[in-house]
Amino acid sequence: MFKIVEKSFLQDIVVRMVIEAPEVARKRKPGQFIVLMIDEQGERIPLTIVDSDSEKGTLTIIFQIVGKTTAKLADMKVGDHILHVLGPLGHATEISNFGTAVVVGGGVGIGVAYPIAAALKKAGNKVISIIGARTKDILILEDEMKNVSDRLLVATDDGSYGFHGFVSAVLQNLIDSGEKIDIVFAIGPVPMMRVIANLTKPYGLKTIVSLNPIMVDATGMCGACRVAVGGKTKFGCVDGPEFDGHEVDFGLLMSRLRTYADQEKQAMENYRCESHGK
Amino acid sequence: MENKEKTEKKEKKEKIPRQAMPEQDPKERIHNFDEVPYGYNAELAMMEAKRCIQCKKPSCVAGCPVDVKIPEFIKLIAEGKFIEAAWKLKETNALPAVCGRVCPQEDQCEKVCILGKKDEPVAVGRLERFAADFEQDSGNIVIPEKESPTGKKIAVVGAGPAGLTIAGDLIKLGHEVTIFEALHKAGGVLIYGIPEFRLPKAIVDAEVNYLEKLGVKIVRNAAIGRLKTVDDLFAEGFHAVFLGVGAGAPVFMNIPGENLSGIYSANEYLTRSNLMKAYLFPEFDTPIVRGKNVAVIGGGNVAMDSVRTALRLGADNAYIIYRRTEVEMPARIEEVHHAKEEGVQFKLLHAPVEYIGDENGWVRQMKCIRMELGEPDASGRRSPIPIKGSEFIIDVDTVVVAIGTMANPVIQATTPGLEVNKRGYIVTKGETGETTREGVYAGGDIVTGSATVILAMGAGRQAAKAIHEHVMAKG
């Protein structure tokens, strides 16, 4: 059993939670994730470890409510227990001093981008972060990102804050301005990662993306998480979650993510009815 | 007079036919996940037990990888001493309720039963199941005496049949035993792979509970190689480590379209259904595709389990696509028989070459090619050869690839000095399970490649002896 020790809403549908999991907290490296299962009937879902405190033995997760499990998790209270937490999983981000690193985070992906940016900074890189959201109200972790970046650029789709437009346009401007960039990390919704990867490809600019395929065991046993990279099938959970963005088949990833759309909708509706009735 | 009695007795024995096991009607059972055979009742069990002629040199025992005392336990059943029969079984077999259900008896104990020469062999497996279930149902489960504590700590990685067996053996010898299991439930393939209708999960849970009662500590959600390495375990004070991690990584065919939505590995399909209880969605949260036209690729137990699961999930057409003929099919005869009764369609001498999807990335069709059998290959089976130009299309909306598994490389990659063979399986010295790392032992599917429950258990038993000697010799 894994106790929830902190919980807050960063935005309407974005929750930050701190969970007790001492052994995982001690071992985890930036880029790794956990799989959690709330209760006996629950689904196993993967979430990135945004931060950890090995002394307190805690992990921080940030998640967006998109379906039943994340809704159920968001309804849990401080002091409640999550039945199962497995981790740390996946390869850690390969961090070294690349020179200038650009970290692009979109939506809840900023949570995943944050530990990577922090680690890059610590390794001596010049870190330029670009974060974006649909609108100002749902932008998260701005201050945290600022603290670990040499420069922080913000964009909103509706222009309510920062640059009016997509993070990809900000990156394009940065490249056009003659900034010498050595590596790009792009983490966010699949369409965003696809656009960024397409943008950097002609420049031969190395771009790492963090993929979020559907997972079950996340130990390499089932193959639910298969993604195509460079024409080869890889398992997102054990070969990733990070891959060379120029090699990823994003179309396949998107269609596989929709596999259970009908059932997910049904589960969410049932859950909303049940919790409404309470 | 004496003579007459003898012949009478003999005649009587020969008259008893092998007792059939009552089962759920195929028409009924394809709509539920309940166990298919009900098992013998006391009367049937005693009748079947009386068929055994109590051979002085029982050939059946030689056919059993863990040397179950077959004539002895059967005699106890014939005498109505059911609990005693269960205890007799447990002297050499830690999981009789499991083995009685899933052992390929027709290739093991029953294959060499003397009665099988002229007539049908004694139903050793069914009797084993009966005695084990009787003990379980009676609630009269004895906790055996443990040796006095040795002060030695042993780590077992993986809670499959190999790991569970070695844990049971070592705890009885007085060692402190901790099992580390990656999943949230113990049991290995018994819990995530083999379906409820063939092996009820309550039986596996009961065995796991029993071990915990004996004092075995089970740490779930502990993926060794990730949470901690084998070296970390030694640093924590474990005196020996046993690796029983199975051969859990799925194999795909690498043909076009294999990553379309609706195409599963058997591991994923069965894990969703069994471990995550997706067949009870939406009561349980994990979804599974309930296809109408389901093709399962392969001809082993895993393929049979998948195709029968597909039927129970509501398939109208459930196909087995196998590239050889029924003779070469590795699945147990009983499972093939059950699958046929349930209406599975066997497409033998067929192989998929490509999957065709719709605009949303869903599998809609499968292109197959017909095969013919050529010369025997290295395994002695006649190898299938594609017939040129024989391709044709089958409509499918779900595909389950059940063509085998391979070693998961996580442990090997994080344990320096652990030798593996070309295919990634751990190399051991003979039967002891000793690896190239001192104090590290291995057994089960991770050494042999996918095999059977009873062989994994046998490997666990052998390694238990070796580990006991190793840790005791070190003083």
Ligand SMILES: Cc1cc2nc3c(=O)[nH]c(=O)nc-3n(C[C@H](O)[C@H](O)[C@H](O)COP(=O)(O)OP(=O)(O)OC[C@H]3O[C@@H](n4cnc5c(N)ncnc54)[C@H](O)[C@@H]3O)c2cc1C
């Ligand atoms: C390595 C990894 C790290 C992730 N990190 C984060 C994170 O830090 N914060 C965050 O908000 N989200 C993260 N995700 C996505 C998160 O796992 C899904 O949002 C979550 O599983 C949705 O579950 P649900 O029941 O609430 O929604 P559902 O209604 O079940 O699904 C909504 C959508 O989420 C995706 N999804 C569903 N089930 C799974 C599953 N078992 N595994 C993966 N995706 C699934 C599908 O695209 C689906 O359409 C991560 C995913 C991966 C693979």
Ligand SMILES: Cc1cc2nc3c(=O)[nH]c(=O)nc-3n(C[C@H](O)[C@H](O)[C@H](O)COP(=O)(O)OP(=O)(O)OC[C@H]3O[C@@H](n4cnc5c(N)ncnc54)[C@H](O)[C@@H]3O)c2cc1C
């Ligand atoms: C669907 C199916 C049907 C089958 N039917 C039959 C049958 O009818 N009869 C028969 O005799 N055999 C059958 N088999 C084969 C049999 O189940 C296996 O041979 C047997 O389970 C192998 O046992 P094991 O202990 O070596 O490994 P497994 O049962 O595979 O158990 C290994 C365990 O180790 C865990 N693990 C893996 N990696 C790690 C790690 N890094 N850290 C911690 N834990 C880890 C796994 O999660 C798993 O629980 C079947 C197999 C399948 C898949």
Ligand code: SF4
């Ligand atoms: S364990 Fe298996 S092989 Fe041995 S007697 Fe029992 S059923 Fe037969």
Ligand code: SF4
């Ligand atoms: S070989 Fe057959 S008849 Fe003989 S003891 Fe074994 S089970 Fe009984």
Ligand code: FES
């Ligand atoms: S999630 Fe099962 S293999 Fe990756």
